[in-house]
Amino acid sequence: MTGPAQGGPVPPSEAAAALERRYRRLLSWYPRGHRSDYAEEMLGVLMAGADPGQRRPRVRESADLLRGAVWVRMRRAVGWFAAPGWRDTLAMMSLLAPALGLTVAINSLPPAWLALGFSGPLSGFMARSWLVSVAGPLLLAAEWVIALLAVVLRKRLVALGAAAMGFATAVLMGILWGMGLAGQQVSLVAVPAQICLAVLTLVCVPGVDGLGSRGGPGGRVAIQHGRSVWLLIVGLPLLAALHATVGLLEATGGMGALRRLEMVAIAAHMLTGVPVIAVLAAAAAAAPAGWLRTPAGRRALALAGPAVDPRLLFYLAERLTGQVDFSSGPSGVGLAVVWAVYLALATLVAALAVTARWFPGGAGSAAAVPGGGGTGLTV
Amino acid sequence: MTAKPMQEPTFLILTALAAGPQHGYGIMADVAEISGSRVRLRAGTLYAALDRLRCEGWVDVDREEIVESRLRRYYRLTTAGRDRLAGEVARVRTTTAVAAQRLGLVGGPA
Known part of the structure; x- marks a missing residue:
């Protein structure tokens, strides 16, 4: 020295x-x-x-x-962002995002059915419109089912592949919609939410810590939190499926008049919105260690949750800006709000995931928490 | 638990502390010795690393002294840090054993 x-x-x-x-x-x-x-x-x-x-x-x-x-x-x-709690949050979201994606995909079918009338010859514009607003969500639903199963079974590559397909599908729908090839279906409001959820899945599924070889952390979350997670990831899509069935019955029952679209859509919301909250409450109460009772679970819901109901967000934005008649399709303001919210959400979560990966264990000052902590979900 | 391979400065700092508590300058000197003067940690790198390792819970402050009117803080390895270092040693040992075997280096690590 x-x-x-x-x-x-x-x-x-x-x-x-x-x-x-x-x-x-x-x-x-x-x-x-x-x-x-x-x-x-x-x-x-x-x-x-x-x-x-x-x-x-x-x-x-x-x-x-x-x-x-x-x-x-x-x-x-x-x-x-890199604190263990956030890593748990991302793990939760790797499971929540595909479940919500499936819900949104199924949920966007009824208004599409209603708007298209579901009967009559499919040709020209109607055929393209059908392709985007009905075939799109159906394809997305299939991709989300695969992604969800893959996350639970820890088949990470499969989950990533399905989410990437979902992303491509949603972007394609958005492009066709933007080119005016799909008309102005209210169901297309779900497109930005789908893009957002696909991004969430893509960035969260790899497992934010270590990217180990044993599959994403979603399966671990599902196992650890048992019933409450299952209730959510099975309950939400089931509700949406119920909603879609009712919508289909109404559509085929001769609900062709566009003026009734708003009423039906709002009724459909009452049909799904309330049970969604009920399912969430049940999920929270289902187990003493239910994931909604953990800070990570609540944060995951706060981040991914807004994507569960893009139409509600759209209607709220339209209402607040004085738009009252939806029969002519979405106005610019509501769409701008929906796109802005979902793209911001996707960007935020992507930033979180990248941060948690690049700066593992970084929790500000050394005087903060030694020894990791969190809810024991960190990989 | 799938841990990322440890970066060399981290590995050397933990190794320096494995024998017992040391202060910052002692760690720097020890790291140079362990690495055969190949790695020379400087203060900026060392304290950024120590701050991070304390956050990870692998290193903690052992005691503080005032020497020639300057603060001297001794750091020690925590149990978690010891486990992490042991895990890294096992990982490196496994891969080097395979490498040695394939290269035909007789007996592998003695």
Whole structure:
């Protein structure tokens, strides 16, 4: 251990003071919390490593300190997301997102059936419109069933493949819709939600920690939280299927008049919206360790939950902006809100997942939680 | 538990602390010695790593001293850190054994 000794041309104490001042200036680049934890100690180490009479930090040392400062700042900025609780949240979402995707896909069928009348010859515009607003959700439903089963069975590649197909399907629907090839079906409001849920699945399924070889963490969540998760991932699609059946019966029963669309759609919401809440409540109450009782579960629901009912969001936005007549199809405002909300949600969750992967275990300051913690779901 | 392979500075810091508590400068010197002077940790890298390792719960503060009016903090390996290091040693040992065998290095690790 060298210390300032036997000075050269410059008196050692003066050189040391100059060096210390320069080190302090470099250390000021660190965040305040880190400085109060480590600055004095780092200074001691830096001074102990200095040559006799050294007045300036070496270039490499300065670069290392600045790099450390950038790294610590970055890790503290994202540490909140990388905490074990967030990793659990992403694990929960890898299961929740496909279940919600399936629900949304099934739920977007009734208004499509109603709007298209479901009877009559399918040709030209009607055929294309049918392709986008009915075949699209059906294809999505199939893809989500595969994804959901794959997550539960921990077949991660299959789940990712199905989610990627779902993403492609939803994007294609969006493009055809945007090109005006699908008309202005209210059911297409579900497209941004589907894109969002596909992104959520794609980023959450790989398992945010370690990307191990034993499949995504969704299966683990399902096993650990038992009934409450099953109730949700089976209950929600079943409700949607009930809704779709009623919608189909109504559509084939001669509900062709577009003016009745709004009423029927709202009635359909009452049919699904209330039971959805009931299912969620039941899921919360089903087990003492139900996932909704964990912070991670609640966060997962808060993040993925808005996607369960894109039409409700759409109607709310339209109502709030004074649009009252839906018979002519969606207005610009409601659509803009729906797209903005779902794309923002997808971006946020993707950022969370990337963060949790790149900065494992980063939880802000060292003074925070030692030893991981969370709900014991971290992979 | 599927843990990512450990980065070398992390591995060396944990190894330095495996023998007993050390202060920052001691860790730097020990890491240089363990790695045959190949790896020279500097203060910025060391303290960013120590902060992270404390967050992970692998390293904790053992005690603090004031030496020549400067704070000197000793760090120690926690049980979790010891387990993690042992896991990494086992992982590396398995792969190097296979490599040694395939290269025909007699006897593998002695």
